[in-house]
Amino acid sequence: ILNVEQSPQSLHVQEGDSTNFTCSFPSSNFYALHWYRWETAKSPEALFVMTLNGDEKKKGRISATLNTKEGYSYLYIKGSQPEDSATYLCAFQTGANNLFFGTGTRLTVIP
Amino acid sequence: DTGVSQNPRHKITKRGQNVTFRCDPISEHNRLYWYRQTLGQGPEFLTYFQNEAQLEKSRLLSDRFSAERPKGSFSTLEIQRTEQGDSAMYLCASKGESPLHFGNGTRLTVT
Numbered sequence: 181i182l183n184v185e186q187s188p189q190s191l192h193v194q195e196g197d198s199t200n201f202t203c204s205f206p207s208s209n210f211y212a213l214h215w216y217r218w219e220t221a222k223s224p225e226a227l228f229v230m231t232l233n234g235d236e237k238k239k240g241r242i243s244a245t246l247n248t249k250e251g252y253s254y255l256y257i258k259g260s261q262p263e264d265s266a267t268y269l270c271a272f273q274t275g276a277n278n279l280f281f282g283t284g285t286r287l288t289v290i291p
Numbered sequence: 292d293t294g295v296s297q298n299p300r301h302k303i304t305k306r307g308q309n310v311t312f313r314c315d316p317i318s319e320h321n322r323l324y325w326y327r328q329t330l331g332q333g334p335e336f337l338t339y340f341q342n343e344a345q346l347e348k349s350r351l352l353s354d355r356f357s358a359e360r361p362k363g364s365f366s367t368l369e370i371q372r373t374e375q376g377d378s379a380m381y382l383c384a385s386k387g388e389s390p391l392h393f394g395n396g397t398r399l400t401v402t
């Protein structure tokens with residue numbers, strides 16, 4: 181089992197604030213880094229899958245960066261809204277197509 | 292795309308009983324994953340299939356746990372002689388190229 185760490189564990193922000201979280205992962209046997217959003221009572225949904233060092237992906241107000249050499253990825257949310265409240269999970273994909281998840285960052289956006 | 296389907300949604304069982312969960316993946320996905328999620332943790336990898344072959348199995352999966360995917364389509368996860376520590380959300384996900392598509396999970400409560 182590979183060690184994938186996320187920080188912070190939980191976060192409360194005011195509506196309109198921007199925020200970011202960190203995912204750190206092993207730098208060996210890297211194939212891809214995934215980000216998922218998991219809302220209460222729903223199943224996790226994919227946000228991004230990144231494979232190349234220096235990759236930057238964006239979907240609306242959410243973006244992510246990837247540094248495979250040092251083993252970290254950042255997820256940014258610009259102008260947080262209450263509907264962004266969820267647990268954000270990152271997952272490290274190995275060359276053998278296995279995926280190992282971090283413990284998640286639980287975001288609460290206060291209206 | 293009918294999505295990943297898991298049954299049952301909830302299962303309450305007494306300690307010592309056997310339980311079986313089913314996962315129907317997205318039909319064209321050849322990879323299928325089982326994860327377990329407990330409170331405050333991210334999804335923990337249990338096992339992974341490519342078609343009908345079980346390629347990897349976590350050390351978390353004791354000999355009381357077994358998973359099958361007999362025809363490379365649906366999968367079952369069986370827990371024998373359940374213990375209270377088995378209480379968790381059991382998530383199934385399937386994957387084509389990328390990313391993972393999750394079911395809604397089966398929540399197991401062992402009393």
